[in-house]
Amino acid sequence: MRADGGSVAGVAGVADVLVIGAGVSGLTCASILNRAGVRTVVLEARSRIGGRVRTFRPADGGPSLELGAQVVHGDRNPARALVGTETAPRPAAARVISGRVGRPMGTLARTPCPPWTMEARLNAEGAADGVSVNDWLRDNGGPAPVASEWLRQIWATDPDRLSARGVSAAQRGDTAGHGEFVVPGGFDLLPRRLARGLQVHVGRPVEVLGWSPGRVSARTATGTVRAGRVVVTVPPAVVACGTLTIEDLPADKIEAARELTPGDGCCVVVTLSAPAPETASVFDADGVSGFVSCREGRPEVLIVARDAAAACVRAATGPDLAAMLTVALPWSAGTRVLDTEIADWGTDPWSRGAFTAPRLGAELAPGRWAEPVEDTLFFAGEATVSGTRPPWVQGAIVSGTNAAERLLKAMSR
Incomplete structure (x- = not known):
């Protein structure tokens, strides 16, 4: 892995595939391509790898x-x-603040709508199209402000704008199993492991991505990298706000990028x-x-x-x-x-938020954003699986895997 911020000029013309973004999805995709013998270069805007792992x-x-x-x-x-x-x-003490007063978390178990119970019910039962999480809560037990805030914090989105059906579908589509685990020594061990053997250049934000079928050029402050194909793994909001400009991006892609707004x-x-x-x-x-x-x-x-x-x-x-x-x-x-x-994360120019939860009115946007363009532009990142998988690390890994498989299939044609 090259992580010294070295000049990208030396890699121009040698890459089969360029991956933009060295988060978990980008590194997953690049590692699969690298193992398949595809000459792959990763450009990362930040001075470190890992994206929203820190x-x-x-x-x-x-x-x-x-x-x-x-x-x-x-x-x-x-x-x-x-x-x-x-x-x-598990912490020795767990508490909840309500009305600016702290109480043992166990007091919630004696309320009509414990947040974890409501969350489990929603995940298991699902919901109809067009129903927000707050609507679902009101229809399944009455006003539940604690459960509403619980789900707001889990999904980083206003429950009035959060799709109940999307939340349930994402959880039911998850194949990661049960339980929660920590990484001894730090979560950033994961991107470091993924980056082994890869050519990664940090501190090299792509400003403009130009392309034509079978050819891409990524302009940075220190030079231009050319490749046959590209995988864009930055959050769609980074493209929507113009921090990364993709020339001649189809209109449906632009619309999807605007709809896939990550939560703060x-x-x-x-x-x-x-x-x-x-x-x-x-x-x-x-x-x-x-x-x-x-x-x-x-x-x-x-x-x-x-x-x-x-x-x-x-x-x-x-x-x-x-x-x-x-x-x-x-x-x-x-x-x-x-x-x-x-x-x-909300003010970070390379994330624009925490992650992308399934929002009402944007149910089709993840699929539109994930769809390749002319077998040349490919897309990954947790936003591409929103509403079908949880938009967390396992979702990022799945998205990187999906993009790599699509790209390898295109190269074999």
């Missing part, structure tokens, strides 16, 4: 924390064959002046801070916030951030914030 490691060597993909979902998740995993530990997400590691006295996980049902967690004996607190909560966390600095933590973790009162590490 691991934080404390300076003192303490346990790593995830600022992007959090866990490996499922005991049959293909990621487990690439990296060693351990069962995700912001993750923060806050280092406090005192260690946590407990291992705890807190769900903020008021929609302010998403999920907040800490580990006994460690000064780091992890905030994972999506949709409206992401905007709250993004805006919270200084006293506001300390007050937010005090509600979620009362023990933090009186501590000082020593440092913060932020992964603001």
Whole structure:
């Protein structure tokens, strides 16, 4: 793997396939092509590989924390064959915030609509076309604000715009199995394993992608890379906003890119002046801070916030951030914030959000975006499987695999 940001001029004219984006989908696709003997070059805009996988490691060597993909979902998740995993530990204390008051999570089990029960019912029963998640909740137990916020945080989308049928279909289409697992040493081990043996150039954003059947040219600040075919793995929103321009892109592709808007997400590691006295996980049902967690004996607190909560966390600095933590973790009162590490996926120009959930009115967009153009432009990324698979790491792997298989079939014709 080349990850030194070296000039791309030296690779011009030697690639059969260019892959744009070194996230999990792009690296999965490139690794399959590479094993098939296809000369493949990967260009990555960021100074690192991994896309929306980002691991934080404390300076003192303490346990790593995830600022992007959090866990490996499922005991049959293909990621487990690439990296060693351990069962995700359960926190000693689990709480929910409602009305800005913290309560044991177990109190939700005694309510008419526990969020995990409603989520399981939706996944199992499905829903009709045109029904939002909030509509489904109202029709299956009455108003359920806690369950609504729970699903908002899981899917990073306003439940009034989230397709109930798409959520259910994605979960039922998932073949990853059950359980949640962590990667010892950090989730970023996964992209590093995928990138082995590949020619990857980081810090090389593609500005303009030109193409004609059987020929592509990717213009960067340091030169142009030419290849016979290309796999675009950046989120569609990056294309829709013009950060990556694809010349002569068909109208249905442009429309699909505009429809596939990823949900907002912001993750923060806050280092406090005192260690946590407990291992705890807190769900903020008021929609302010998403999920907040800490580990006994460690000064780091992890905030994972999506949709409206992401905007709250993004805006919270200084006293506001300390007050937010005090509600979620009362023990933090009186501590000082020593440092913060932020992964603001909503404002990141190369992600434009957390991931792409199935939205009402955009049910056909993932398939339209995934469809190749003239056996020359191919597309991957979790957005291409939205509504048929969960848009998490296993979805990214499936999408990269699908694109590689389509491309190899086109090359064999």
